Amino acid sequence: MPTTPSPPEPRSAVRTLLRLWPYVRPVRARLFTAAFIAILASCIGLVIPLVLKWMVDGPIADRDPAGVWLGALYLLLLGLAEALLFGLRRWLVARPLSRVEAEMRAGLYRHLQRLPVAFHDRWPSGQLLSRATTDLMLLRMFLAFPLTFLLVNSVTILVGVIIMLIQDWTLGLVILIPAVPVLITCVVFEKRYSGAARLAQDQVGDLTTVVEEGVLGIRIIKGFGRHRSQALAFRELSGKLRGTELYKARLLATILGVIVTLPELAIGAALVLGAVQVADGDLSAGTLVAFLSTALALRWPVDSIGFLLAMSQEAATATERYFEVMDAAPETEPAAAAGSRAAGAARAGAAAPRDAERRDPPPDESSSPAPAGRRPRPPSPALGSARAGGPPSPERHDRPRTSGLHFHGVTFRYPDAPTGSPPVLDRIDLHIRPGESLALVGATGSGKTTLTALVPRLHEVTEGHITLNGADITRMSREELRSRVAVAFEEPTLFSATVGENVLMGGGTTEEDLTRALAVAQADFAHALPHGTNTQVGEQGLSLSGGQRQRLALARAVVGRPDFLVLDDPLSALDVHTEAAVEAALRRVLADTTALIVAHRPSTVLLADRVALLSGGRITAIGTHHELLRGNPEYAHLMSGEPAGTQEDDER
Numbered sequence: 001m002p003t004t005p006s007p008p009e010p011r012s013a014v015r016t017l018l019r020l021w022p023y024v025r026p027v028r029a030r031l032f033t034a035a036f037i038a039i040l041a042s043c044i045g046l047v048i049p050l051v052l053k054w055m056v057d058g059p060i061a062d063r064d065p066a067g068v069w070l071g072a073l074y075l076l077l078l079g080l081a082e083a084l085l086f087g088l089r090r091w092l093v094a095r096p097l098s099r100v101e102a103e104m105r106a107g108l109y110r111h112l113q114r115l116p117v118a119f120h121d122r123w124p125s126g127q128l129l130s131r132a133t134t135d136l137m138l139l140r141m142f143l144a145f146p147l148t149f150l151l152v153n154s155v156t157i158l159v160g161v162i163i164m165l166i167q168d169w170t171l172g173l174v175i176l177i178p179a180v181p182v183l184i185t186c187v188v189f190e191k192r193y194s195g196a197a198r199l200a201q202d203q204v205g206d207l208t209t210v211v212e213e214g215v216l217g218i219r220i221i222k223g224f225g226r227h228r229s230q231a232l233a234f235r236e237l238s239g240k241l242r243g244t245e246l247y248k249a250r251l252l253a254t255i256l257g258v259i260v261t262l263p264e265l266a267i268g269a270a271l272v273l274g275a276v277q278v279a280d281g282d283l284s285a286g287t288l289v290a291f292l293s294t295a296l297a298l299r300w301p302v303d304s305i306g307f308l309l310a311m312s313q314e315a316a317t318a319t320e321r322y323f324e325v326m327d328a329a330p331e332t333e334p335a336a337a338a339g340s341r342a343a344g345a346a347r348a349g350a351a352a353p354r355d356a357e358r359r360d361p362p363p364d365e366s367s368s369p370a371p372a373g374r375r376p377r378p379p380s381p382a383l384g385s386a387r388a389g390g391p392p393s394p395e396r397h398d399r400p401r402t403s404g405l406h407f408h409g410v411t412f413r414y415p416d417a418p419t420g421s422p423p424v425l426d427r428i429d430l431h432i433r434p435g436e437s438l439a440l441v442g443a444t445g446s447g448k449t450t451l452t453a454l455v456p457r458l459h460e461v462t463e464g465h466i467t468l469n470g471a472d473i474t475r476m477s478r479e480e481l482r483s484r485v486a487v488a489f490e491e492p493t494l495f496s497a498t499v500g501e502n503v504l505m506g507g508g509t510t511e512e513d514l515t516r517a518l519a520v521a522q523a524d525f526a527h528a529l530p531h532g533t534n535t536q537v538g539e540q541g542l543s544l545s546g547g548q549r550q551r552l553a554l555a556r557a558v559v560g561r562p563d564f565l566v567l568d569d570p571l572s573a574l575d576v577h578t579e580a581a582v583e584a585a586l587r588r589v590l591a592d593t594t595a596l597i598v599a600h601r602p603s604t605v606l607l608a609d610r611v612a613l614l615s616g617g618r619i620t621a622i623g624t625h626h627e628l629l630r631g632n633p634e635y636a637h638l639m640s641g642e643p644a645g646t647q648e649d650d651e652r
């Protein structure tokens with residue numbers, strides 16, 4: 001399982017949160033209006049003690065019932081206005097903030113799609129899922145509540161303290177005494193809480209990964225009776241998370257204890273001191289009532305500082321975690337991609353120059369003749385002349401033109417490989433001629449899958465380069481490259497969509513494309529499904545058999561009539577009869593498609609014109625199946641499971 005990448009250097013919560021500005025900017029008018037309304041509502045709350053003072057020193061002291069009723073009416077109106085304004089604030093922020101959350105989530109998903117495979121190899125899926133769900137929810141809550149109320153409460157406390165100082169400055173100073181210890185506690189709390197919040201959110205990510213693996217691997221877990229050990233692993237992780245959450249709760253309890261107790265003590269002291277002053281006649285009873293009412297009105301703004309700071313810290317951590325992904329560099333597009341894209345667009349409707357390239361022997365074609373008896377080929381009935389083609393991209397002329405798929409001195413090392421370790425692929429030179437299919441054979445772990453992944457640029461070569469009909473693949477836009485190269489992997493991944501949608505993901509658009517591709521892949525079973533090709537396949541296609549999934553993946557690879565096919569052991573899950581039928585259909589497709597096929601079995605090798613043996617990171621032998629079988633002991637050993645009776649086929 002990939003490990004969680006370590007968090008970056010800590011930076012201040014405010015600086016981190018400021019990175020949200022581009023997302024908040026479009027709704028800033030509503031947010032500022034809402035904050036202004038909340039400040040207004042909060043300050044109206046502070047007027048209530050002043051009305052009380054007027055009532056106590058005026059109508060109540062004068063025993064004037066009409067004045068008391070008027071005062072009560074004022075209080076009612078002020079209370080109503082405060083409630084209405086707070087309601088209006090909530091209405092103003094609810095809709096725009098859910099938009100901010102949705103935009104950020106869409107941005108994250110878009111970016112994840114553009115990140116290279118090497119990034120996904122490094123990052124556990126649970127860490128990405130938790131960023132897209134829990135972290136973004138925390139951010140929405142922060143924008144809706146703590147962001148506004150840290151401002152509103154600060155202004156309310158400031159205004160309230162000024163009012164109290166104006167009422168009686170000595171009592172005001174008594175109330176202010178706890179300010180210093182409260183501030184120090186807040187600073188200490190923030191530091192400790194930020195570490196705990198980060199740990200908890202990372203642990204949520206790890207837990208998500210375990211849940212996801214448990215759900216996706218449920219067959220293995222049940223098959224091997226591993227549910228107890230899996231539950232134990234889950235319990236251990238959730239125990240760790242619980243420990244961190246309890247630590248957070250203890251920190252929060254400490255700050256709340258300080259924040260609530262000290263101001264209460266100060267209010268108590270002010271009450272005693274004020275009562276003495278009233279008794280001495282130095283202070284009016286109304287002023288003391290107003291003073292204490294103001295102090296009590298400030299209790300919630302002060303008490304809430306603790307959890308507002310905690311929520312802000314969690315939001316800062318969520319922002320940090322969000323941007324760790326957003327800051328990762330996406331796959332780069334070459335500068336020439338724009339021109340190439342235009343060329344790609346033109347390809348659909350233009351005559352096929354690749355066909356022309358095929359007609360004109362490429363420069364090196366003479367030096368590496370096609371296997372006897374295989375050329376010239378008739379047009380394929382399956383793909384025929386309708387196959388998409390187009391004018392050559394400008395960059396096709398950058399290098400000496402070699403048609404087909406060409407590996408030029410390609411070396412590859414995984415980015416996370418230990419330094420000094422030998423490369424997985426070492427100076428690979430391989431040429432697959434236009435229309436030729438080449439089988440790649442090698443021991444397990446020799447790098448076959450890695451080599452095939454370099455063609456659609458799922459990984460970038462470390463050294464050397466790969467060309468398609470003479471054009472360096474790094475100089476094509478990915479869009480163009482992937483429209484020309486189709487892949488089918490040994491593990492056929494399907495998506496929660498209909499059979500038809502899964503297949504047409506490969507590029508075709510029409511019902512005919514779909515029917516033809518299903519026929520080529522011998523996947524006609526799809527028509528017999530309850531809703532035909534509109535039948536939903538379950539998550540990852542798990543409602544289908546392995547062989548059915550593999551055939552649909554194959555149909556997806558051929559549906560777009562690609563120029564280049566890369567097949568990674570595509571028939572491994574098929575029974576012998578289906579395999580023979582798929583092979584027969586594939587042979588027609590391969591007749592004019594340039595193909596690289598990873599093969600483990602002679603039956604798959606026999607689909608290809610030539611075979612290359614990959615060993616120790618290098619191509620150590622190349623020739624026909626028969627030549628290698630006779631002349632290469634390693635190849636003969638790898639193919640030694642060959643069933644009797646295939647000899648005749650070999651001679652074809």
Ligand SMILES: Nc1ncnc2c1ncn2[C@@H]1O[C@H](COP(=O)(O)OP(=O)(O)OP(=O)(O)O)[C@@H](O)[C@H]1O
Nearest residue numbers: 121414417424442443444445446447448449450451
């Ligand atoms: N994402 C990765 N990061 C680091 N190393 C990897 C990664 N994927 C594969 N490898 C390593 O690269 C080597 C080649 O793996 P690869 O999957 O290409 O072999 P293969 O020939 O296709 O094997 P098989 O026939 O078993 O499918 C192996 O040693 C493997 O451990």
